[in-house]
Amino acid sequence: MNKVQILLKFAEKITREKDVSRLLSLLSDVARDILDADRCSLFLSDMKNRTLWTIVAHGVKKIEIPWNKGIAGWVFQNGKSLIVNDAYSDYRFEKSVDLKTGYKTKNILAIPLINRKGEVIGVFQAINKLHGNYTEEDEELLTLLSGYAASAIENTALYKELNKAYKDTVLRLSHAAEFKDKETKNHILRTGLYAREIANYLHFDDELETIFLATQMHDIGKIGIPDAILLKPGKLSIEEREVMWQHTIIGYEILRGSKSKLLQIAALIALEHHERIDGYGYPYGKKGDEISIYGRIACIVDVFDALISNRPYKKAWPEEKVFEFLKENEGKMFDDDIVKAVLHKKDKLLEIKRRFKDEYKGS
Numbered sequence: 001m002n003k004v005q006i007l008l009k010f011a012e013k014i015t016r017e018k019d020v021s022r023l024l025s026l027l028s029d030v031a032r033d034i035l036d037a038d039r040c041s042l043f044l045s046d047m048k049n050r051t052l053w054t055i056v057a058h059g060v061k062k063i064e065i066p067w068n069k070g071i072a073g074w075v076f077q078n079g080k081s082l083i084v085n086d087a088y089s090d091y092r093f094e095k096s097v098d099l100k101t102g103y104k105t106k107n108i109l110a111i112p113l114i115n116r117k118g119e120v121i122g123v124f125q126a127i128n129k130l131h132g133n134y135t136e137e138d139e140e141l142l143t144l145l146s147g148y149a150a151s152a153i154e155n156t157a158l159y160k161e162l163n164k165a166y167k168d169t170v171l172r173l174s175h176a177a178e179f180k181d182k183e184t185k186n187h188i189l190r191t192g193l194y195a196r197e198i199a200n201y202l203h204f205d206d207e208l209e210t211i212f213l214a215t216q217m218h219d220i221g222k223i224g225i226p227d228a229i230l231l232k233p234g235k236l237s238i239e240e241r242e243v244m245w246q247h248t249i250i251g252y253e254i255l256r257g258s259k260s261k262l263l264q265i266a267a268l269i270a271l272e273h274h275e276r277i278d279g280y281g282y283p284y285g286k287k288g289d290e291i292s293i294y295g296r297i298a299c300i301v302d303v304f305d306a307l308i309s310n311r312p313y314k315k316a317w318p319e320e321k322v323f324e325f326l327k328e329n330e331g332k333m334f335d336d337d338i339v340k341a342v343l344h345k346k347d348k349l350l351e352i353k354r355r356f357k358d359e360y361k362g363s
């Protein structure tokens with residue numbers, strides 16, 4: 001196969017591949033075939049440990065080297081490509097990797113991976129050309145592939161950062177409600193952590209992170225409740241209680257209608273976390289399966305945490321009494337399976353409670 005045929009063979013796969021590590025391994029295969037090399041490795045930099053590590057390496061397991069050692073280290077530090085046609089006579093070559101792997105490096109072509117800001121983020125390396133020496137044409141081809149690799153890596157990093165910022169924004173929004181409320185920041189966090197444990201027990205493996213975040217938004221609608229009611233120390237009148245109940249619907253209205261699955265589930269949780277399995281909850285008196293599994297989980301973790309914690313207006317219940325209460329309310333307030341999950345995860349939940357204590361004064 002000539003070089004154009006090799007490129008065409010891989011081109012379609014490369015454009016279709018969405019997974020970055022598979023894409024990088026594909027690019028390494030193309031590089032190896034097109035350059036007639038024995039193997040290729042793709043090093044990325046680890047800023048914290050000041051090393052270069054192989055995200056892809058043909059023929060060997062992960063290699064990690066100081067970021068200023070060897071040919072890869074030189075290319076990384078200088079941001080320049082390098083052709084070394086007799087590795088053992090080059091002062092920059094680091095023999096220790098060969099000694100460790102038992103491989104004999106003859107020649108190397110190494111290209112820096114450069115991001116959009118012009119920073120070097122890694123090194124693409126082709127080792128041991130099968131026939132002859134590396135040429136300038138090889139250098140150009142590997143530079144082209146390095147460009148693809150660098151932008152794929154950068155896009156993934158940007159995506160991750162965006163995703164993190166998005167989740168962070170969502171959580172900060174849920175803490176906005178807490179500024180007005182008597183609840184503590186850690187109550188919100190704990191409900192998310194408990195819910196994640198329960199979801200894990202119930203095998204919602206793909207949704208653990210979503211449930212963790214969405215549960216923490218359960219009381220976001222309290223933002224819309226007047227302070228005179230929300231912060232009233234004593235008992236609420238019937239009318240006031242009805243206003244208070246509106247926090248479920250307000251929360252739902254704030255969160256609904258988004259394309260994001262996280263916000264869709266959070267909207268359901270906001271709406272349903274005070275519904276009861278027997279239909280005596282609020283705001284709609286939904287029964288059993290009419291309440292989503294997310295709402296059913298949020299309901300029990302919210303009550304559990306309220307009972308087991310000190311609040312300015314009440315003392316914490318003893319642990320055993322709390323679990324008794326959950327059991328007594330199986331099929332009334334709570335879903336039987338979720339109560340069982342809570343009992344199974346009892347130690348984990350208590351550990352979460354101990355780890356994330358309340359911070360407000362007077363508790």
Ligand SMILES: [Fe+2]
Nearest residue numbers: 218219273274
């Ligand atoms: Fe609530």
Ligand SMILES: [Fe+2]
Nearest residue numbers: 183218219302
């Ligand atoms: Fe709550």
